[in-house]
Structures are given as C-alpha cells and as structure tokens.
Amino acid sequence: MFPTRLLRPAYTGTFIQVAGLKNFTPPPKYDHISLPEKPKLHFMEKVPTYPANLKPPKMAKRLTLMRGPEPIHNQLIHQQYGVVALCGGRLHSGHIEMIRMTINRKMDASKMFAIWRIDPPWQPLTRKGQGKRMGGGKGAIDHYVTPIKAGRVIVEVGGKCEFQQVKTFLCEVAEKLPFKAKATSYELMQEEKIKEQELQDANINPYTTEYVIKNNMGGCHEWISLYDKKWFFKHV
Structure with a gap:
C-alpha cells in the first residue's frame, strides 16, 4: 500500500477571466451644494479694535468660559465636515493663523469651502515682565485669546467632496491644537449620538x-x- 498524498493541481500561470454583472454604488450627487464667492478662510485680527478714547480693558481669568459643554455651536451648519474640540482650552492668534494657512493651502477652492465657527481673539491675558517683584497691580496685556468649550465646532469644511478628501488636513489641524480635538463628519456625529444612547x-x-x-x-x-x-x- 502506497501512502496517500494530497494531490494538488499544477500551477499553470494562466488566468481565466469571468464576465459577470457587477453592481457599483453610484457616486454621491452634490447638485444641491452651492459654493460661496470667497471659499477660503478669512484673516482674523490679533487684537480687537477699540475706540480711540477707550483704554483696552483688562479681565480676570474667567475659567468658566472653558468649562463644561458647548450649548450653542455644537452642530455642523452645512452637515458635512469639521474640527470639533473634545475638551476646553484657549486659542491665540498663532493657532488661528495655523488653521487658516493649513486649510487654505491644502483644500481645493474650486470644489470646497471653509468657514470659521469661532470668534476672533477677544479675551485679554495679562503678564508681568520677567524679574519683577510681586505687587504693583495687574500686569499689562500680553495677548488676546478665544476660549473654547468641549464640543465646540472650530472650523467647518464643505463642498462637492467626500470626507476622505478633507480628512488628511483636518486631522493635521486637530493634532496641532493646544487641546484635544478631532476631525469628524455629520454622519459620524450622528452615529456617536445613537451609540451613546444605546x-x-x-x-x-x-x-x-x-x-x-x-x-x-x-x-x-x-x-x-x-x-x-x-x-x-x-x-x-
């Protein structure tokens, strides 16, 4: 009796093409989307403008402006894509300029548009000079910031495009922010709400x-x- 062996067909190196019906999902339609005249993000002033006879006011820390969830600006207006903050923090002019330069350079202005969902820097932060002793009142205004709460939509991107086309530079923006943020879409936000409720x-x-x-x-x-x-x- 010879030992039984598993006989395998010899590899011939030939490929046989089989014709058949294939069902491809049709691409999404963007007929209902209209692009604005200025699709790119506009420049935000570093310092708020005050009247000539008004001295720039100083302000306390007011940490309550960063605590808790965002009650108003927590949804996407155009129901497409955006960057959402996951916790509280502050944005100064350098962060805002980084967002503007990154998105304006990498997005296709002929098919996409971007809008701000935050205010320009308005809250003053003071700082005393290095080496000064304690006392002497509140220091001079150093720079201005914009306080952000958890769930706040920072910037919104839309147009005739899919999420994979904008995800790369939106994630790049979210990683460079001084607090935790993420790039998301309207569908992902709805799925997260449903999952949390379940x-x-x-x-x-x-x-x-x-x-x-x-x-x-x-x-x-x-x-x-x-x-x-x-x-x-x-x-x-």
Whole structure:
C-alpha cells in the first residue's frame, strides 16, 4: 500500500477571466451644494479694535468660559465636515493663523469651502515682565485669546467632496491644537449620538454616576466639586 498524498493541481500561470454583472454604488450627487464667492478662510485680527478714547480693558481669568459643554455651536451648519474640540482650552492668534494657512493651502477652492465657527481673539491675558517683584497691580496685556468649550465646532469644511478628501488636513489641524480635538463628519456625529444612547439604554446597573451624585450616596457632596454636581464627571 502506497501512502496517500494530497494531490494538488499544477500551477499553470494562466488566468481565466469571468464576465459577470457587477453592481457599483453610484457616486454621491452634490447638485444641491452651492459654493460661496470667497471659499477660503478669512484673516482674523490679533487684537480687537477699540475706540480711540477707550483704554483696552483688562479681565480676570474667567475659567468658566472653558468649562463644561458647548450649548450653542455644537452642530455642523452645512452637515458635512469639521474640527470639533473634545475638551476646553484657549486659542491665540498663532493657532488661528495655523488653521487658516493649513486649510487654505491644502483644500481645493474650486470644489470646497471653509468657514470659521469661532470668534476672533477677544479675551485679554495679562503678564508681568520677567524679574519683577510681586505687587504693583495687574500686569499689562500680553495677548488676546478665544476660549473654547468641549464640543465646540472650530472650523467647518464643505463642498462637492467626500470626507476622505478633507480628512488628511483636518486631522493635521486637530493634532496641532493646544487641546484635544478631532476631525469628524455629520454622519459620524450622528452615529456617536445613537451609540451613546444605546449604551445608556442597555445599562442594567441602576447606580449610575448621575444617580449616585443626585442622591448624595456616601456623602459625596462633601468632597466633589460643584461642577461635578452639574455635569457628573463628564467635563473635568
């Protein structure tokens, strides 16, 4: 008896083409999208303009302008693509100019457009000179910033294009910002909301963070922050 061996067909190196029907998804239509006259981002002034007889006012830190979720500018107007902040922070003129130069250079102005969703720098930050002793009042204004809250849409990009065409330079912008941000689209934002709601509905543990804080379990009100009582550890 000879040992049984698995016989394999010899490789001939020939390819046989098989004809058949193929169903390709049609490309998206952008007939409803109209491009503006000036599709690129405009320049933002580094210093706000004041009347000639008004001395530039100084301001406290006002950290509440960066805390918590963004209540208004948290949706995409044109329902296409944009950069969204994931936590609070501040943008100065250098960051804003970086966003403008990166997007204006790398986007196709004949098919795309970009719009700002933030205000120009308006909040003054003061600073004292190096080597000065303490006291002597508040220092001089050093520069101006724009406070950003979590969920704020910073810049929005749209036009006759897909997300893969703009994702590269939008991710580059998001990585260079001084706080955590991401490049996203309208569809991804809707999917995240649906997934978050599904996880909340599927949770079988009744002792959620909101339930524990609202009922002061373990006397947590004595040591948690006032902001934790309001946002339940979601925005630190």
